[in-house]
Amino acid sequence: RVWAVGRPKGTHAVVAALAAGSLALAWAEADAVELRELDGSGWALDEPTVAVGEAPGGCAVQATPAGVRLLGADDRLAATWTAPDGMRLAAASVCGMHVVAAAGRTLYCVVVRGAALECVAQRQMVADVSCVDAHMWDSEGAAHVAVGLWDGGVALLALPTLQPACELPPLLPPKASDARAGLPRSVLLCTLGTTRFLLAGMGDGRLHHVALAGDATHPRAAEHKSVVLGARPLSLARFDNGGTPGVFVGGDHPTVVYAAATARLMYAAVDAADITCVAAIASSALCLVSPGELWFGRPDRAQRLHVRTCALPPWSEPVRLACGPAQMAVATVRGDAGGQEESRVALRDAQSADELGAVALGAHETATSVRYVGRLDGLPHEVFAAGTAVVQPGDDDARSGRVLLLRWDAQARAVVVVAELLAAGAVYDVREFRGMLLVAAGGRLLLLRWQPRD
Secondary structure, eight states, X not given: OEEXXXXXXXXXXXXXXXXXXXXXXXXXXXSSEEEEEOOOSSSOOSSOOOEEEEEGGGEEEEEETTEEEEEOTTSOEEEEEOOGGGOOOOEEEEETTEEEEEETTEEEEEEEETTEEEEEEEEEOSSOEEEEEEEEOSTTOOEEEEEEETTSOEEEEETTTOOEEEOOOOSSOTTOOTTTSOOEEEEEEEEETTEEEEEEEETTSXXXXXXXXXXSSSEEEEEEEEEEOOSSOXXXXXXXXXXXXXXXXXXXXXXXXXXOTTSOEEEEEXXXXXXXXXXXXXXXXXXXXXXTXXXXXXXXXXXXXXXXXXXXXXXXXXXXXXXXXXXXXXXEEEEOTTSOEEEEEEEEETTTOOEEEEEEOOTTEEEEEEEEEEOOTTOSSOEEEEEEEEXXXXXXXXXXXXXXXXXXXXXXXXXXXXXXXXXXXXXXXXXXXXXXXXXXXXXXEEEEOOOOOO
C-alpha cells in the first residue's frame, strides 16, 4: 500500500509499505517536482505501515502492526497508542481526528486529542477484520467507517461510537464457499456525483457498490450492484481528477470509477498494467505502485468509450482485423453452397468504418494474417501487410501462400497492391522489424527488405 499526507511548507509525505519495513519520501512541487527520501525522525521505517493520514494541527498519523503513532508538524514523535494485550494491528484508517484500527476481531476507535492519543470505543466483530475505511461525509462532522470481514461480510459503523449505522446486503451468494468466492480486500466510502456509496473490492476482482440513501447521519442501504474488473484482489483509493471526484481501482486491470451526468457510475480503463494501489498527492498528482516500482504522474480526464457498430454483409465472416491511423483492414471469408470459399481483404475508414475498397484473393486462398506495418524503409507510403494460405482440394495443409502489401490510393479511390511475394507454405504472421518486414511462412522466418524496381 501507499499513502500521501500533507506536511507543512507545501510538502507531502509519501509512505509506502514494504515487505520488511516502510519507505518515506518527501514530495515538494514548485517550479519543478522535488522528491527526496525522508529521515526516520518520527516515522517508523523498520516495520510495515498499515495506514497513514493527516490529523488536526498539521500532525500526521502512522499505524503499524505495533500500534498508532502521532507525529507533530516537525515529523517528531508526539504520542503512541498500542492495542491491549500486545495485539498486532492488521488494518487501520485515518479520518481527521479519528483513527480506526483492527486487531483480529476487535475494532478500536482512537481519537487525537492535542498531542495525545485516546481510545474512546471498541467493538467485537463477528469475524476477523480484513480492511477498514473511515470517511467524513460533510463539514458538519457526520462520519462512518466501513469494515470488511474475512467471512465475506461488510459492516457500516458510526464514528466515534462504532455502533451499527445500517444493515447492508450480503455480498456473497448464500451457498458460496470462502475457498472459491472473493472476500473483501479493500472497502471505501465516497460520494460520486450526488450519491454516497460504499464500495468493496473483492479478492476475485469483483467490485461491489452499495448506494446509501438518506442523510449523512442516518444512511440506509439502497441499490446494490457488482461488476468484474479483473481476476486479482482489488484496492480502492479516492482521488480528484480535474475537479471530478473519482475512485482508482488497483488490480490486474486498473480502472477509474466516476459518476456521469446521468448519475450512473462509469468505468474508464487505465493505460497501465498491474497497478496494485495508488495514493493522491497535491495538484491531482498520483503515486502509483506496481510490482517493484513507484510511479508519479497526473491522470488524464476520464473519457467514456464510444462504441459504433458497422454491419458486414450477411454472407461474410471476418477472420482478421488490423487498425492503422487512417484506415483499418478487415479480412473476410465467404462460403457458398458448392463448398467454395471466397476471401477478400477490405480497407475501411478508421473513423466512420465505411468500406473504401477491397482486394479479392485467389481460389482456395484465405487470409491468415493482416497487420498495419506503416512506412517500410524505401516506401513512400504507409501500407498494410497481409499473409495468405492456399489449400488445394484434397490437401490438409497449405503448400503455398502470398505476402501482399496494400494501401489506399485516395486519388484513384482504390485499394492498390503495392507488392506481392510467393511463399512456400502458409504465411502465419507478418510484422514490421527495423524498417523491414518479418514474415513467418511455413516453417521459416523471412526478413524482407523493400527494393524499388528500376
